[in-house]
Amino acid sequence: MTTALKLTDLSKTFPVGKRLFGPAKGMVRAVQPLSLSVEEGETLGIVGESGCGKSTLARMLVGLLPPSTGTIEINGAPLDAADPALFGRKIQYVFQDPISSLNPRKTIRQIMEAPLKHLHGMSAAERDARIREIFAAVNLREEFLDRYPHEFSGGQAQRIGIARALAADARILILDEPVSALDVSVQAQVLNLLADLKQKFGLTYLFISHDLAVVEAVSDRVAVLYFGAVVEVGPAEQIFAQPKHPYTKLLADSAPVVGRALVAPEGRETELPDPLNPPPGCAFSARCPYASAECRQAPPPLEQQSDGVWAACYHPLSETA
Template sequence: MSVAVEAQGLTRTFGGGRTLFGGRHPAVHAVQSADLTVRTGETLGVVGESGCGKSTLARMLVGLDRPTKGTIRLEGRDATELAGRDPRALAKHIQYVFQDPVASLNPRKTIRQTLEAPMRRLRGLDARAREARLAELMQVVSLREEFLDRYPHEFSGGQAQRIGIARALAADARVIVLDEPVSALDVSVQAQVLNLLDRLKHEFGLTYIFISHDLSVIESVCDRVAVMYFGRIVEVGAARELYAHPRHPYTALLMRSAPTPGKRRIDAEEKPAELPDPLNPPPGCAFASRCPRADAKCREARPPLEPVAVGAIDAAETDGQRAACWHPLLDGASSDNK
């Protein structure tokens, strides 16, 4: 299977420059040496809580932000270099759908103007071709054509998100980064948009990178999942495997924390959860202070993201599932976590 996007050692640091007098500004490591492979035609989910760096990662992938270190390869081409030299070429390959659908539309432009921009600038379509494509796009995202001449404030969140998706499709990109595309929507509308995304993917053979904080949404749409914590990918693997047998204690905690309709099942940590200080990150595993399995090694050395196929577990069964943990959960169950 070919690779659509490949990121290696992706790092983004904010701040950290020299001060006027030669001292150093404090630096925040938003994303740290993230390795990511997205196969053509799959949906890769990136899940994590606020501040874990998932949005920064997404912005780097589409060229809205420059990585401090590391490379991104897009269908074999160097995307970071492309972003600086020819952003339009990059935008033809990879597009982005924003979290806040209404804020991502210019309030003073009609939907027609918004959707025509990528067709004209990226695809160089003439007026006649644009008109045909507009009609097609509106049909694809199930919106009436008369909406084209309206302004964003006249739309509900769900409709605005369909327009956002149409804009991403207008560039004919094959890879689409979806940054929390449904978290600003009501649940009934969320399902409409998720179903639409699923249909489009099959219709046009798209590759998705789906960023979300919602575990159940990620589970329902993704083939593979990467879990982020404090700027790092702590676990990655096939969605089914990862959800059934979380190997990293943090993934297991996430699973236990998500409420489910009709069940009283969540299991909260005893101590209130606090993230480490981003200006002064711990030397070892960032999760160690919250982890019931942590020992001295965890606090001193940072665990690498490695395949967890040890002992009783068959390597084939894990399907490349990797976790950055010195003491991964090997029984699959999270019950040994007490």
């Protein structure tokens, strides 16, 4: 197998409360140093609650946000944050909100042509042929090309968003909540389309969602994020059935239902820790029923638990837990 995407110690820290003159009030570490690999043709799901760093990670991967530390490699070659066109040719982003992610003043043809012109320098005839090919692949009629984004339904607009990402000829797509804004019936159509396109174009997906059931259904492997860090990663069919990390178990126990958002149970200590004042040890310790004194001292490292399963926990759960 070939590694399509390799992240090494990738992190992002934002200054917050910055005044016009003077220093920022504090720093928020949205993504902790994170290392992950995605194999060619694989779908890696990323799940986590709101604010755990999913979009920050996605934005770094497509060159929209410079990482604070770490490297991104595609097929063994590092991406240079100073060369956005290189990102564009290799890796593309599909946004959550399809309509507002398309420029309202441009026709769909103009939107589709931009990457072909800027990233590939194609002639008008080549662009036309490529756009027709991709529009057919995403089951959209060619007459739509001369319309504007507001003239489409959410499902159609997301097909256009996917078509735009494919036009750049990138083989890796970062799908950031690609179906969360759509009705459940339309979600299924878009998910089926994504599966077909993956086969047809030999794509690799990073599929981000807070919807556990969707992630479990579409992914080969799943990485669970908590407070900007990977707490568990493993095969999709195993990770929620036999969780090793207490946080993964908490998610799994909230009985996934397609289309239902990932929400922590009500009660005290259900919030993520304060990003301006993170705890010294495990970020999950305030919510964890298994927390010990050791857990509150230093963050647990991500360690292999069994074949292909990694978890960051001092007291990983056994299969009978």
